[in-house]
Amino acid sequence: MRMDLLSLLExxxxxxxxxxxxxxxxxxxxxxxxIETLEREQIICGYGAFVNWKRVDNEHLTALIEVRVTPxxxxxFKGIAERIYRFDEVKAVYLxxxxxxxxxxxxxxxxxxxxxxxxxxxxxxxxxxxxATHFVLNKFKDHGIVFxxxxxxxxxxxxxx
Amino acid sequence: xxxxxxQTIKDLPxxxxxxxxxxxxxxxxxxxxxxxxxxxxxxxxxxxEAIFSLEQRHTMYTSNAGMSELRDEISRYMSDRFGLxxxxxxxxxxxxxxxxxxDIALRAxxxxxxxxxxxxxxxxxxxPCVLMAGGVAVSVPTKAENDFRVTADDIRDKITPKTKxxxxxxxxxxxxxxxxxxxxxxxxxxxxxxEIVVISDEIxxxxxxxxxxxxxxxxxxxxxEKTIVINGFSKAFAMTGWRLGFVxxxxxxMEAMAKIHQYIIMCAPTIAQYGGLxxxxxxxxxxxxxxxxxxxxxxYMLDEFCKMGIDCFEARGAFYLFPSxxxxxxxxxxxxxxxxxxxxxxVVPGTAFGACGDGYIRCSxxxxxxxxxxxxxxxxxxx
Numbered sequence: 448m449r450m451d452l453l454s455l456l457e458x459x460x461x462x463x464x465x466x467x468x469x470x471x472x473x474x475x476x477x478x479x480x481x482i483e484t485l486e487r488e489q490i491i492c493g494y495g496a497f498v499n500w501k502r503v504d505n506e507h508l509t510a511l512i513e514v515r516v517t518p519x520x521x522x523x524f525k526g527i528a529e530r531i532y533r534f535d536e537v538k539a540v541y542l543x544x545x546x547x548x549x550x551x552x553x554x555x556x557x558x559x560x561x562x563x564x565x566x567x568x569x570x571x572x573x574x575x576x577x578x579a580t581h582f583v584l585n586k587f588k589d590h591g592i593v594f595x596x597x598x599x600x601x602x603x604x605x606x607x608x
Numbered sequence: 609x610x611x612x613x614x615q616t617i618k619d620l621p622x623x624x625x626x627x628x629x630x631x632x633x634x635x636x637x638x639x640x641x642x643x644x645x646x647x648x649x650x651x652x653x654x655x656x657e658a659i660f661s662l663e664q665r666h667t668m669y670t671s672n673a674g675m676s677e678l679r680d681e682i683s684r685y686m687s688d689r690f691g692l693x694x695x696x697x698x699x700x701x702x703x704x705x706x707x708x709x710x711d712i713a714l715r716a717x718x719x720x721x722x723x724x725x726x727x728x729x730x731x732x733x734x735x736p737c738v739l740m741a742g743g744v745a746v747s748v749p750t751k752a753e754n755d756f757r758v759t760a761d762d763i764r765d766k767i768t769p770k771t772k773x774x775x776x777x778x779x780x781x782x783x784x785x786x787x788x789x790x791x792x793x794x795x796x797x798x799x800x801x802x803e804i805v806v807i808s809d810e811i812x813x814x815x816x817x818x819x820x821x822x823x824x825x826x827x828x829x830x831x832x833e834k835t836i837v838i839n840g841f842s843k844a845f846a847m848t849g850w851r852l853g854f855v856x857x858x859x860x861x862m863e864a865m866a867k868i869h870q871y872i873i874m875c876a877p878t879i880a881q882y883g884g885l886x887x888x889x890x891x892x893x894x895x896x897x898x899x900x901x902x903x904x905x906x907x908y909m910l911d912e913f914c915k916m917g918i919d920c921f922e923a924r925g926a927f928y929l930f931p932s933x934x935x936x937x938x939x940x941x942x943x944x945x946x947x948x949x950x951x952x953x954x955v956v957p958g959t960a961f962g963a964c965g966d967g968y969i970r971c972s973x974x975x976x977x978x979x980x981x982x983x984x985x986x987x988x989x990x991x
Contacts, residue, residue, distance in 0.1 A: 451900065454900075455904070466908075469907050469908050469911045470903075470904030470905075470907050470908055471904065471907070472903075472907050601647065601979075603643050603645060603647070604629060604633075604643065605629060605632045605633055605638055605640045605642055605643070605954050606625055606628055606629040606632055606640065606642035606643065606954055606956060607625070607629070607642070607643050607644045607645055608623070608625050608644050608731060608732045608733070608781075608960075
């Protein structure tokens, strides 16, 4: 049940335990218990809505910053990753293979705000060697959801054998 | 000009679904549970591979039986999924949908006046195809108290010296019924004693819910030699519009079918064959994902019927439920007509699939949960 429950919730966190129970053919009680366990074990780490911010807020800005760092003795990349993700504007931090070490996704209101974050907070960190900031111009698809313009009309005939 | 039309065709009854569709198509704001095809679009990697085949200039005929790579994959698939061994060179024929398979299987075996047992309710084309092939269709009705599973006794009752074949379709359209190992075992035991061909339409094989996967009647002792298995890509891979199916069976029958196929079809569309090849090679995870999604909707719809007080057996195949509407004091057609006119909800009367479907309606769950919710809301208002 665990995997099926997770994939249902990943697509639609609004499903009630009752609805999930019907669709998986298990008891509502079992679903509730499993969700509690998954939350306790931090397999489910949170719930939220996928928002297409551009539709309500033109000044919403996302940037991806490539960061090269020196890992610290004992803590590896984790120490510096922690230093970075503590900032609220940082939405995601990934350790990457390839030409740089950390991919940092940040959200801000203006270009200036992002620039200040990089120059005042990120770059001065001792173990940060270099940064390269890329601004997101448009989001076409995020978290598996296509923003704007996906044609969901049903082209099928109304009745067919 | 009607005097020019052949008597056989004149005598064919018009499809019950067609009549219904014409009415529904004229209306606005219609919600439907009436379709017999997946709501999913063909997975992108399959579409992409078909597009690539065009870029690679694969626009010519393939060999009559279908591309050899595709027949190899079909052979492997039949072995992996159903434990059936078919030689890709002589026992696999790629067809224009399972529909062509049904037609050529019947034409390959029927002599004028031969009787074909058609297990009903069934897909709308079986009876017309038997008639057009010059055969006599003999209805084998199934019963709600058996959850619409055909039994060996049902079949035995209809066997005569003229019986040439029996047509089975499980998982079933329109009822969603399946046959389990024990059911098939008894039917196989009966058919072993008779010189009867089995035409087994297994187009919904992948859409079987529950612990046990689909079992083909061809996998029972003595059945392989007399069974024509029809399958295809439409339902499992959401590829209805591609018109791609296949037929497997004993060599002698395959040879006869290939003869018809080569004259009337030449070969299945090349672009579709490339799509089908990709589907079998890399599409099984898609099939499983869609199957799970259907299964969730199936449970949801069953649960809602139960809450509404509508009687419905737990169908474990295809993407249909076949609830009884007998308690509402109307026949299937009246029920559906009024449901359409009063609530703008289209479902298909059970009678479209055979006389024994009266008192039932076919509800498809090849729709998003939201669409199903809206449809069931209208059904609830209606009853």
